[in-house]
Amino acid sequence: MNIDSVDLFYASMPEVTLEADGSQDALLVRVTAGGHVGWGECEASPLTSIAAFVTPRSHGVCQPVSASVLGERIDGPDDIARIAHAVERNSMDLLQAAHTWSGIEIALWDLLGRIREEPVWRLLGYEESHAKIPYASMLFGDSPQETLEHARTARAEGFRAVKFGWGPYGTGSVAADADHVAAAREGLGDDTELLVDAGQIWGDDLERASLRLESLEGARATWLEEPFSAHAFGAHAALAARARTVGIAGGEGAHSPHMAKNLIDFGGVRFVQVDAARIGGIGPSKAVADHAARRGVTFVNHTFTSHLALSASLQPFAGLADHRICEYPVHPKQLALDMTAQHIRPDASGEISAPDAPGLGIDVDLDALAPYLRDVEIRVDDEPLFASPMPRRRTPRVNAVA
């Protein structure tokens, strides 16, 4: 069978703030082939990713993503890899292509899994979907006292691992950062894993990052995530060499499997965090997971959006029993919860698993999604290149507030 259509749905909360919260909007992808349907999601700027799908070509290796996808044969996983290769080549000079393609790739795995009535992790060659320990991801408080309270709450909710990040961390003094980290440890008690996310705050400034190692190791932090820009491998490696007990983590910015592997091979990370919805989908994520396992590095998903994206990002390491920790969007925006009919919930022991169900095991709820949809229209030389597949006139916002 062949790919008959690719529909892109841009949804967002009525208000999108400057929080570092990726669940405020979404770009969903629906692929149809031979009467079957699969769904995926891009963790990416929706409008820009839509443009990368429909843009007029610039030359032979700067073609729109659509050129390598529409009409292509899709009978099995090898076809996904073949199309991925075509996108990589034909859209070589179209930077956004990897983000657009990620959601399509995920939808193709979902589609194949539904046809074969197999979960995607089985199509990837895994025999089993091993349970993971979800960590709660939250922002540092504005004050250490607030961080302490957040930590206590997360512990009370039963999380065995908690990540604090962004907010004031890294922007002020070394002592202020140390206070936050100590407060987090105090609130979590002795038995909860503490993870810290610096959100690339130090650019490639090794010295500023190094000054934080003492407080992180004093608080027995498991990892320090994204101390530097995603491409600053040398700085990552130098910091990893200076650290004694805390591991360096990173990888969410990877938009090709090479980039994540480089962070392992040249950046010295102990944890590689891959977002399937950015790196090119599930296939490239699995390649990174294999590489990580060979190198003794722990693979972790990056997910801050919906449970469709969560399922997609769990598949690549579902079968790796020793890679235990996983990111779990604990308090996403309502959009991210409403858009799917099923949700991946912690079991009695507080662990989560990639669903044992066909495809990704998550159905998109189009009715629930409808109020969040945004109408996009792109025209070049008066010809329509894109119009949203389910245009919906919503109540004007000013009335919604009144």
Place this chain on the structure above:
Amino acid sequence: MNIDSVDLFYASMPEVTLEADGSQDALLVRVTAGGHVGWGECEASPLTSIAAFVTPRSHGVCQPVSASVLGERIDGPDDIARIAHAVERNSMDLLQAAHTWSGIEIALWDLLGRIREEPVWRLLGYEESHAKIPYASMLFGDSPQETLEHARTARAEGFRAVKFGWGPYGTGSVAADADHVAAAREGLGDDTELLVDAGQIWGDDLERASLRLESLEGARATWLEEPFSAHAFGAHAALAARARTVGIAGGEGAHSPHMAKNLIDFGGVRFVQVDAARIGGIGPSKAVADHAARRGVTFVNHTFTSHLALSASLQPFAGLADHRICEYPVHPKQLALDMTAQHIRPDASGEISAPDAPGLGIDVDLDALAPYLRDVEIRVDDEPLFASPMPRRRTPRVNAVA
């Protein structure tokens, strides 16, 4: 003064083919501040890059490029670096941002240079603009005989260095590739430098690439360019270790200065080729040039479009006397020639230089550009996000043919 406006002009040839020829379209950037004007160019998918400028924000670090640019103070080079840092942070998760920002950054240098009546290379700290040896860039012929003829023509035109690339190279047998390379050398004679561009054809397949080394070294090729994917640093380094006389070249795909520096530090390239219109502009290109010089690596511009882009990509290494070779678009499409009032031509000794004139020393000819302009309109929820700054109803193409 402050940045008052950023206008994006999408221009293209009437027909855009599948050739690997980046001069078939263009995204020009006009920036105004305090009544002054500067021009830049993105070497990027125009529609996608426009979308990255105007897209609604997704969250705090996935903001449109416009959010970090419009209204910002611009009094000197430090302001360009400050805005670049803001774009990097605020658009961290917007992959296309680097390509959009590149053209704006170039326009800001042009604007400052025109105000100060200094060429950009002087603002970068160089005392002199040293002449470069332009190499002619051409496609391999369909047959070795055709390659031979192309080589003879280039030599007759007086070029002291010629690059062959793409076409059949790397797609067939090792022997066929060897025939093409030998034909190129034969046509060029003994004294002309031969450069070969594989256009990423081998992905990360070290063995397939290695099989070509013998014929390249037999023909005394100076470099083998882009044997692998832009991020495949390990494969680059392994091939560089196997090569004896031919240097590995690459870097045109770099969309951050770290990425180009990594290709030097981890990829073992002997030539780093930077496109200012992709890597984030002139400032990041200069940082790579400095790094290359420290590491004993030769900096080369990548330019396949207009003479505005050529001037921009010459500035970062204009003052490096020992970095002699430069890419020169010999037969670009008419659009790339028509869009500027001045052109950078070889002097009596066949060499070219970054202009000794204010800014980039190249004026955009808006009247000549007009017939090539394309009208873009982007609407979200019925609100216009973008409309081309100089809409022009061209004669319908069917009539133009009649």
